[in-house]
Amino acid sequence: MLERTKSVTQASARSGVPPFMVMDVMAAAARLEAQGRRIVHMEVGQPAAGAPTSSIAAVRDALGEGPHGYTETLGIAPLRRRIAQYYPRSYDIDVDAERVVVTTGSSAGFMLAFLAAFEPGDRVAVPVPGYPPYRHILSALGCEPVLVETDAATRWAITGEMLLAQHRTRPLKGVVVGSPANPTGTMMTQEALAELIACAEDAGIVVISDEIYHGLTYAFAAQSAAALSPKPIIINSFSKYFCMTGWRIGWMVVPPSLLRAVERLQQNFAISVPTLSQIAAEAAFDALDELETIKHGYEENRRILLDGLPRAGLDSFLPVDGAFYLYADTSRFSNDSFDFARRMLEQAGVAATPGIDFDPIHGKNFLRLCYAGSREDMREAVERIGAWLKG
Ligand SMILES: Cc1ncc(COP(=O)(O)O)c(C=O)c1O
Numbered sequence: 001m002l003e004r005t006k007s008v009t010q011a012s013a014r015s016g017v018p019p020f021m022v023m024d025v026m027a028a029a030a031r032l033e034a035q036g037r038r039i040v041h042m043e044v045g046q047p048a049a050g051a052p053t054s055s056i057a058a059v060r061d062a063l064g065e066g067p068h069g070y071t072e073t074l075g076i077a078p079l080r081r082r083i084a085q086y087y088p089r090s091y092d093i094d095v096d097a098e099r100v101v102v103t104t105g106s107s108a109g110f111m112l113a114f115l116a117a118f119e120p121g122d123r124v125a126v127p128v129p130g131y132p133p134y135r136h137i138l139s140a141l142g143c144e145p146v147l148v149e150t151d152a153a154t155r156w157a158i159t160g161e162m163l164l165a166q167h168r169t170r171p172l173k174g175v176v177v178g179s180p181a182n183p184t185g186t187m188m189t190q191e192a193l194a195e196l197i198a199c200a201e202d203a204g205i206v207v208i209s210d211e212i213y214h215g216l217t218y219a220f221a222a223q224s225a226a227a228l229s230p231k232p233i234i235i236n237s238f239s240k241y242f243c244m245t246g247w248r249i250g251w252m253v254v255p256p257s258l259l260r261a262v263e264r265l266q267q268n269f270a271i272s273v274p275t276l277s278q279i280a281a282e283a284a285f286d287a288l289d290e291l292e293t294i295k296h297g298y299e300e301n302r303r304i305l306l307d308g309l310p311r312a313g314l315d316s317f318l319p320v321d322g323a324f325y326l327y328a329d330t331s332r333f334s335n336d337s338f339d340f341a342r343r344m345l346e347q348a349g350v351a352a353t354p355g356i357d358f359d360p361i362h363g364k365n366f367l368r369l370c371y372a373g374s375r376e377d378m379r380e381a382v383e384r385i386g387a388w389l390k391g
Contacts, residue, residue: 014141018136022353022357028351032349039345041351041373042377043370046372051242054284074102076278082282093227099253099255100254101266104274106237110133110134112265115265116254117208121143125205129184129362130359146166156181156186175205179222180216183325183355183359187220187321208233209233212235216240216323233252238251247274247280304379305369313390317329325371338364341367354366355367
C-alpha cells in the first residue's frame with residue numbers, strides 16, 4: 001500500500017526544474033548571522049525600501065472599508081487606467097487601458113504569456129546569461145527553451161541575426177528579451193531592440209519583453225517594446241522600481257489578439273489578483289518623487305562599487321547600465337563561482353550570487369552583486385572584498 005502511495009504521488013517530470021542557488025546562499029548567510037556574524041547582503045535582487053508611503057496609506061484606508069472580494073480578472077479599472085497613463089509619461093506613447101492586464105507579479109505574467117502564445121513543444125529563445133525562470137517556466141509548460149549565448153560583442157543581448165540563425169536551425173515560436181537585464185544589468189539600445197523586434201516579426205516569432213527593471217536606468221533611458229510595435233507581449237511589475245516585491249503585483253500589455261486568451265487563463269488560475277495589492281499599486285503612481293529618490297540611492301551605490309571594486313581587486317565587470325546588478329568576472333580568482341561565493345560569504349562576510357544560477361555555460365566565472373542595499377553596506381562590501389582578496 002505504501003509503495004502504491006509512493007508511486008502515485010511521485011513528482012512529475014515537468015516539475016523537475018533546477019532550484020535557484022541564490023536561495024542556498026541566503027540560507028548559508030542566515031546560518032552565519034544566527035552565529036552572530038554580520039553579513040552584507042548583496043545576493044537577493046530586491047529593493048531594501050518598502051512600498052511607497054502613498055500605497056501603505058491607501059491600504060490602511062481600504063482596510064477600514066471592506067469587503068475586499070474578488071475583482072475583475074483583468075484588474076480593477078482605475079489601476080489599469082493608471083498603468084496605461086504611465087506610458088505617455090515614460091515613453092511618449094499611448095497604450096489602451098483595455099490592453100493592460102494586472103497580474104500576480106511578472107512571474108504570473110510569464111506563465112500567462114507563454115500559455116497564451118505557445119503550444120507544448122514550441123521553441124522559445126532566451127538569453128544566456130539570463131533570468132533562470134524564463135527557461136524553467138518554459139520547460140515546466142512543455143516548451144523548449146533555446147539558450148542563446150550572448151557576449152560583450154552584442155552588449156550581452158540577443159540580436160536579430162542570432163535569432164534568425166537559431167530559427168534556421170529549427171523554427172522558433174518566441175523570444176524573451178529583458179533590458180535592463182538580470183543578472184548582467186546591461187541594456188539593449190533602442191536600435192538593437194527595434195532590430196530584434198523587426199527580425200522576429202518578419203519571421204513570425206512572438207517577442208516577449210520583460211520590462212521589470214524599467215525606471216532603473218543609469219546609462220541611457222530604456223525603450224518599451226510597446227513603442228516599437230503593437231505585437232510584443234510586454235511584462236512589467238511593481239516589484240523593482242516601485243519597491244513592492246512582497247505585494248506580488250505586476251502587469252502585462254497584451255496584443256488584442258491574445259487578450260481574451262490571457263483573461264480566460266487568469267480566470268481559471270487565479271480568479272483575480274489580490275485586491276489590497278491592486279489598491280496599493282494604484283496609489284504607488286502618486287509616489288513617483290519618492291521612488292526617484294530611492295533610485296538616486298542606487299545610483300550612489302553604483303558609483304561606490306564602480307570606484308571601489310577595481311581598487312578592491314574586482315576590476316572586470318559588464319557595463320553597469322541599469323537594474324541594480326553588477327555582474328563581475330571572477331575567473332582571475334576561480335573557475336567555480338559557487339565555491340568563490342561560498343568563500344566570500346564565509347571569509348569576507350559578503351553574500352553574492354554565483355553566475356552559475358544564470359548561465360549554465362559560463363556562469364562558473366561570474367558573480368552577481370546586487371546594489372539595492374544601503375550606502376553603508378556598499379562601502380563595507382568594498383572594504384571587506386578588498387581585504388579578503390588581498391589577504
Ligand atoms: C528579470 C526579472 N524578471 C522577472 C522577475 C520576477 O519578478 P516579480 O514576479 O516579482 O514581478 C524578476 C525577479 O527578480 C527578474 O529579475
